[in-house]
Amino acid sequence: MLEILDGIPLDKSRHVTPHRSLNGARAHLWEQTVLPLRTRGQLLWSPSNTGPLAVSRQVVTIHDVVPIDHPEWLNPHFAAWCRFLTPKLARRVARVITDSEFTKSRLLDTTGVAEDKVIVVPLGVDARFCPQTIEDVESAIQKLELPTSRYVLSLGSLEPRKNLGRLLCAWEVIYRGLPEDVWLVVSGAKGNSLVFQDVPELESLPSRVFLTGHVPDEHLPSLYAGAMAFAYLSVYEGFGLPPLEAMASGTPTLVGNRASLPEVVGDAALMVDPYDIEAIAEGLRSLIEDDALRALLRQKGLERAAQFSWDRTAEQTWRVLQDAAER
Known part of the structure; x- marks a missing residue:
């Protein structure tokens, strides 16, 4: 107070x-x-x-x-x-x-x-979220013991509305057709048990999914900036800071088209129906495989994030x- x-x-x-x-x-x-x-x-x-x-x-x-x-x-x-x-x-x-x-x-x-x-x-969005040097990104990857430098990042508290289950199902649909060094990295701690219900999706994971657990603040900017893409398929947000932080870091972003997320990201992110697993899978595939799309969203994301301080x-x-x- x-x-x-x-x-x-x-x-x-x-x-x-x-x-x-x-x-x-x-x-x-x-x-x-x-x-x-x-x-x-x-x-x-x-x-x-x-x-x-x-x-x-x-x-x-x-x-x-x-x-x-x-x-x-x-x-x-x-x-x-x-x-x-x-x-x-x-x-x-x-x-x-x-x-x-x-x-x-x-x-x-x-x-x-x-x-x-x-x-x-x-x-x-905090000024520390910005494009990072190659050295800082590599250092974060090593300290967090990520299995690859080519990863799609999902970050947020692990609670039901973050829609992790459908993201994992979408990853299950596409990962076999992707290069073997491309992984899905899921970062975040479980929600407070006094507030949030459990997240059963963590009990059985598809292949090439890496859980970092809680990420120390000093590694977050480089973790964002090092990702090929950022996925945030939440079905309900009052605002949604992680997509904004990812865009400020120069990372192409995929979000759900519900609640407040469309007004936060504008036209600077790829939006899909967060309840549609096939749509999520196609959005992930597009961001991973389409270099031109990633470059366009990177530039738009930086411009959009600069409007928030x-x-x-x-x-x-x-x-x-x-x-x-x-x-």
């Missing part, structure tokens, strides 16, 4: 946190009971989906409404709490910030919040906070 003090510059605002780390029900209880007492009537910014119902002088950032749209993907208790809290919170607070027009539309449809209270502030996100967020404080 970040408390914004009226009339005081951003660097004078203060963070409000529990005295010790809290998880689960205890964290929610602290948020709903202790936090309101500590805001002292000043404007509160709650930057991650939840906030205290007792505080109306508040701006809350809601990144997506997965618990409302797809509770089956989540821990039942977590989903039930969010389904109770989100509509009431959205209607009560002064402003709601969200990452995409898609999430704004879902908030309007599911919570009854007034449209003029919801402000879209797109996320940014964290500085712009911060500026737009601060304007919303200032407006809420003045009102």
